[in-house]
Amino acid sequence: MKEHFFQASGLAADFAARARLGIYVHVPFCPHICPYCDFVKTARFTKADVDAFFAALPAQLDLLLASVPEHIRVATLYFGGGTPSLFPAARYKPLVEKIRARFEIEEFTVESNPFSNVEKHFKEMFELGVDRITLGAQGLNPLVLNYLGRKHSPEQVVQNILSARAAGIENIQVDLIFGIRPLQQQRNIVSEIEKLVQSGASGVSCYLLTIEESTAFRAEENASDEAVVAEYEYISQTCARLGLAQHETSNFSRTASRHNRLYWYGLPYLGLGTGAHGLLPPTPEHPLGRRYQVGQLQPRSQAGDDALSFREDSERLFEIVWAQEQRTRSDALQEMILTLLRTQSGLPLAWLNAVYPNQVLESLWQDARICRALASGFLERTVTHLRLSPAEKLRGDSWAVHVSSLLHP
Numbered sequence: 134m135k136e137h138f139f140q141a142s143g144l145a146a147d148f149a150a151r152a153r154l155g156i157y158v159h160v161p162f163c164p165h166i167c168p169y170c171d172f173v174k175t176a177r178f179t180k181a182d183v184d185a186f187f188a189a190l191p192a193q194l195d196l197l198l199a200s201v202p203e204h205i206r207v208a209t210l211y212f213g214g215g216t217p218s219l220f221p222a223a224r225y226k227p228l229v230e231k232i233r234a235r236f237e238i239e240e241f242t243v244e245s246n247p248f249s250n251v252e253k254h255f256k257e258m259f260e261l262g263v264d265r266i267t268l269g270a271q272g273l274n275p276l277v278l279n280y281l282g283r284k285h286s287p288e289q290v291v292q293n294i295l296s297a298r299a300a301g302i303e304n305i306q307v308d309l310i311f312g313i314r315p316l317q318q319q320r321n322i323v324s325e326i327e328k329l330v331q332s333g334a335s336g337v338s339c340y341l342l343t344i345e346e347s348t349a350f351r352a353e354e355n356a357s358d359e360a361v362v363a364e365y366e367y368i369s370q371t372c373a374r375l376g377l378a379q380h381e382t383s384n385f386s387r388t389a390s391r392h393n394r395l396y397w398y399g400l401p402y403l404g405l406g407t408g409a410h411g412l413l414p415p416t417p418e419h420p421l422g423r424r425y426q427v428g429q430l431q432p433r434s435q436a437g438d439d440a441l442s443f444r445e446d447s448e449r450l451f452e453i454v455w456a457q458e459q460r461t462r463s464d465a466l467q468e469m470i471l472t473l474l475r476t477q478s479g480l481p482l483a484w485l486n487a488v489y490p491n492q493v494l495e496s497l498w499q500d501a502r503i504c505r506a507l508a509s510g511f512l513e514r515t516v517t518h519l520r521l522s523p524a525e526k527l528r529g530d531s532w533a534v535h536v537s538s539l540l541h542p
């Protein structure tokens with residue numbers, strides 16, 4: 134029905150023209166477990182586990198590439214985790230060379246945790262082709278780092294930015310966590326962002342701390358809505374003043390990441406490595422793509438640590454687990470509403486007009502909550518887009534549910 138759904142959406146001119154694909158590799162090893170973290174990861178592993186993990190990646194790639202049309206020849210590459218920077222570039226080289234044999238890599242990102250003596254590490258990563266790092270700083274205030282269970286110092290964060298730049302990596306996005314209830318009075322996130330930019334960061338990604346049941350933080354409390362909104366406004370204003378454009382709810386940067394844009398626009402990407410998710414490109418059998426995850430994952434044995442055992446459990450941990458249900462047009466559209474509302478420009482009106490009948494769109498434009506939000510400025514309807522105001526972006530998920538309920542009754 135909709136083999137050309139992505140292209141027809143009008144959102145993916147780049148994708149249609151150059152046929153690109155995202156490749157995400159989840160590296161689930163960490164030196165220790167941060168108490169708030171809900172990602173798939175383990176701090177209990179041996180060298181043999183790591184060997185087994187890296188040895189499995191090429192086979193996963195081959196299996197997934199069988200579903201990727203031949204004409205797709207451009208890829209963005211992203212190593213996330215976990216802590217990919219635990220391992221030297223040599224660990225990644227065979228997989229990168231295999232990917233490069235098939236694709237032109239147009240952006241290559243590695244997540245990095247701040248640590249000492251990084252000069253050689255960044256240099257080798259640059260030689261491997263890495264041109265962007267996301268640095269998991271989470272803060273520049275020692276109280277924040279201590280509360281979040283991070284092991285690095287503010288000075289190491291700054292030193293890592295300088296070292297990455299000296300190695301030739303100029304695109305440095307720094308992750309920060311905000312909304313930390315016990316430290317609201319003591320923290321000044323504005324000065325942290327200023328310091329990061331002065332030190333050479335090209336952007337910041339600011340994530341709201343949410344307390345998850347499966348983590349060691351489960352007894353902590355989320356910050357109040359008012360405090361979170363106020364802090365987010367400081368962040369948005371500071372980034373605008375410093376020349377960092379907002380590309381998505383959490384993302385402020387001088388340059389938009391090509392890889393992240395694939396997620397934001399609902400485009401296909403491969404996920405490799407235990408804990409990764411993926412969306413295969415459309416095929417006649419799965420015209421809206423096919424979702425999957427890598428690894429048959431069991432509930433955590435103890436809060437925060439998945440204690441993955443890659444030798445004993447290789448069958449389970451390397452298995453591609455396909456989504457049970459065929460992805461429907463309604464699923465795909467609702468996912469796009471969710472991710473597009475988080476972007477700076479919002480929902481393109483041309484896209485809404487292309488994919489929804491007029492009478493369905495009428496229920497959107499006549500809805501009382503939408504009309505009130507448009508009148509009060511929480512929502513903005515420009516000539517080309519329907520978008521959330523900068524401050525309202527934090528409530529984007531709730532708006533996405535509301536818009537979806539009107540367009541998919």
Ligand code: SF4
Binds near residue numbers: 166
């Ligand atoms: S937040 Fe901490 S535990 Fe979680 S993936 Fe990052 S380094 Fe590992």
